[in-house]
Amino acid sequence: PPRRTFLVRRTWLDDRGQLILVEDVSELRRLESVRRDFVANVSHELKTPVGAIVLLAEALAQEDEPTTAQRLVQRIVDEGDRLARLVSDLLDLSRIEEGSGVVLAEFDARSLVEAVRERFDETARRADLTLDALVPVTPTMVVGDRWQLESALSNLVDNAIKYSEPGGTVEISLDASDDTIVLAVRDEGIGIPARDRERIFERFYRVDAARSRATGGTGLGLSIVRHVVENHRGRLNVTSMEGVGSTFELRLPRGGPNDGR
Numbered sequence: 106p107p108r109r110t111f112l113v114r115r116t117w118l119d120d121r122g123q124l125i126l127v128e129d130v131s132e133l134r135r136l137e138s139v140r141r142d143f144v145a146n147v148s149h150e151l152k153t154p155v156g157a158i159v160l161l162a163e164a165l166a167q168e169d170e171p172t173t174a175q176r177l178v179q180r181i182v183d184e185g186d187r188l189a190r191l192v193s194d195l196l197d198l199s200r201i202e203e204g205s206g207v208v209l210a211e212f213d214a215r216s217l218v219e220a221v222r223e224r225f226d227e228t229a230r231r232a233d234l235t236l237d238a239l240v241p242v243t244p245t246m247v248v249g250d251r252w253q254l255e256s257a258l259s260n261l262v263d264n265a266i267k268y269s270e271p272g273g274t275v276e277i278s279l280d281a282s283d284d285t286i287v288l289a290v291r292d293e294g295i296g297i298p299a300r301d302r303e304r305i306f307e308r309f310y311r312v313d314a315a316r317s318r319a320t321g322g323t324g325l326g327l328s329i330v331r332h333v334v335e336n337h338r339g340r341l342n343v344t345s346m347e348g349v350g351s352t353f354e355l356r357l358p359r360g361g362p363n364d365g366r
């Protein structure tokens with residue numbers, strides 16, 4: 106069991122003896138430590154591309170050979186891209202974590218799937234992957250925050266593409282029952298080892314940091330997904346087998362998070 110921390114808030118002396126009021130501050134301390142770790146992680150993640158840009162720019166200033174200079178410029182652009190992606194993911198995450206900012210509306214979940222499929226069409230083609238979308242033939246209305254759900258689904262499809270090998274298939278699907286919709290993203294990629302499956306939803310946790318970096322990952326995608334699902338009082342399921350593939354499934358109440366069913 107986690108160690109508990111108590112703080113003495115007040116003491117009194119009366120005719121029965123001494124009274125001490127203590128408060129259990131364990132949860133407060135835990136949150137402080139989570140925040141400290143987060144700030145340390147963010148600082149580290151930001152320092153890496155910034156440091157690289159400075160070094161590359163210094164090398165560029167000394168370089169006379171045009172093709173080498175051109176290569177250095179390209180690497181500065183890549184590191185700059187990485188920095189921009191990191192900042193954008195951090196902003197998304199903090200906006201989504203602020204659960205109060207959820208904007209609910211009713212919309213057809215098929216249009217969400219269609220929008221995400223279109224957005225990743227070109228990326229999938231370039232990675233030599235088939236991207237399929239399976240949706241019901243009739244409108245599938247749901248109450249939710251469209252921007253947040255699109256961001257969650259996009260992160261799942263982005264991962265499915267990043268962690269697949271050429272020739273594979275990525276499938277986005279939508280199913281609905283009377284009270285639930287199920288959005289699923291299935292891939293035939295590298296899979297996730299069982300020991301990592303619990304931790305991949307933590308910020309900056311990666312199974313293989315080198316592969317994540319090489320494909321432009323920030324380690325924040327799945328924490329964004331987890332918070333979006335929490336904001337909708339939904340459930341998130343992962344099944345995966347190494348070397349075979351992974352399926353991420355979001356189950357959301359059709360009436361939205363405030364439906365109370």
Ligand code: ADP
Pocket residue numbers: 260264265268292294295296297305306309310311312313317318321322323324325326327328351
């Ligand atoms: P990243 O930006 O590194 O992809 P995420 O938070 O989106 O960060 O995912 C965390 C880690 O979970 C990834 O680094 C990867 O190791 C693993 N992962 C996520 N999705 C998949 C997938 N579809 N197939 C295999 N591994 C995955």
